[in-house]
Amino acid sequence: MKKLYRMLISINATALMILMYLIKEKSWIAELGSCSIFIYSIILLFFTKVCLVLRVILKKDSIQSEITEVSITTDGYIAVFLGYIFVALGISSGDWQTLMFVFLIVNIFTYNSQTIYFNPLFCLFGYNFYEIHTKMGTKLYVISRKKNIKGTRGLEFKQLRRINEFTYIDEEK
């Protein structure tokens, strides 16, 4: 189950590439023309929402003792986000094989890398990406809706779900 979920959010994180390619290729749903962009976007957002809801199948976890360091790292992932767009735009017209191959490779890397699960679309649902160091020296990434995290005093994450050993998603607001 866990593996399936990881696969799902990995595909979700990179699906933007497919969307960009469809727009570039002007592959519209028949009769809808360029309005298809909205349909595509809604599908993608729905897919993202499903991923977020399905986190309940993951194991529960928590951080209830001292956090020694916290920093927001969402901005760093803009590069990843742009990367997906440029790749999609760079593939020549009608070259579906290349697109699928690149999509597959990127997915394999995302799935196997422990930290690049961050999905730019999560931002739209109010999630941010935090890097956290615990007292025992563990460094982890938490995808959380918590706002205004400044400093580590009293900072706790009581309802986490474990995506993998280093990435957690927070259920609290």
Next chain:
Amino acid sequence: MDYLFAKVKDRRNPYRILMADQATYEKPETLSDCIPYEATHVLDDGQWFFVERFSEKHYCLDLITNEKLNSVDFVEINKVDPERMDYLIAYQNTAEFYFQRIFKHTVIRNKKFLHIGDDVEIKEEKNALELKDVPDAVYLQTEDRLYFRKLEAITPIFRGIEELYREATKEEVESFLQNDFINLNDDFCAEKVKKANRKRIALAMNTLDSFSKKQKKEIFDYTNEYFPNLQYDGKSFEISNEEDLKNLLYGIEQRLYTTPVTNERRCASGVFSLNVE
């Protein structure tokens, strides 16, 4: 949040997180009925031994001295193979630790159960672990005490705790049997001394060391008085079997007494001190 960890055979990550947010054990109700560990005491039903200031002991685990635990600091268990686990640690209410050893017989493999409820159905359990009602050991951080019932059961968890009560080694048994007050008969030798007596020897050696020559003589006379069948010539006992040795060791531990009213001679199978420190 409550956690359940497993200790596995892995040097780098010995403690693995199994699950979170669910209590595994209930705090035993009889925990208040406890006495400091005494090797010679036989526990009543529901009674517990405890070790005071446990975190200062060299056999204490690093894991339980942490102020608070975070499951995120621990690696998840991958292929869950109960036979690779040594014991379970449940961390509950942020200050309680429960330990349960895992044995072959606590692992349930491919067993069918008839589930009787609203529906009666056959359920198959492919890979499961039986959780005991009462854990093997309980550590309460607030009291800094380790509670347990059987020392043998927890020695693999707290390496070195056996120093509280151990068996005499072969050399120690040999040197004990070579004491002047022992005369070996009928080929009785160190190899023939069984586990129970080896444990008693380990205790008796310490007891004897604390006695003066005069006290030793008193002890031997007292032993002779209670066990007249144990041959004693005023200097040494004739030991020809395990029973003789056991009686002598009981004598050294002063386990023999006479009831004050009924005047019955008795041997205490377990003792603990009533002296208040």
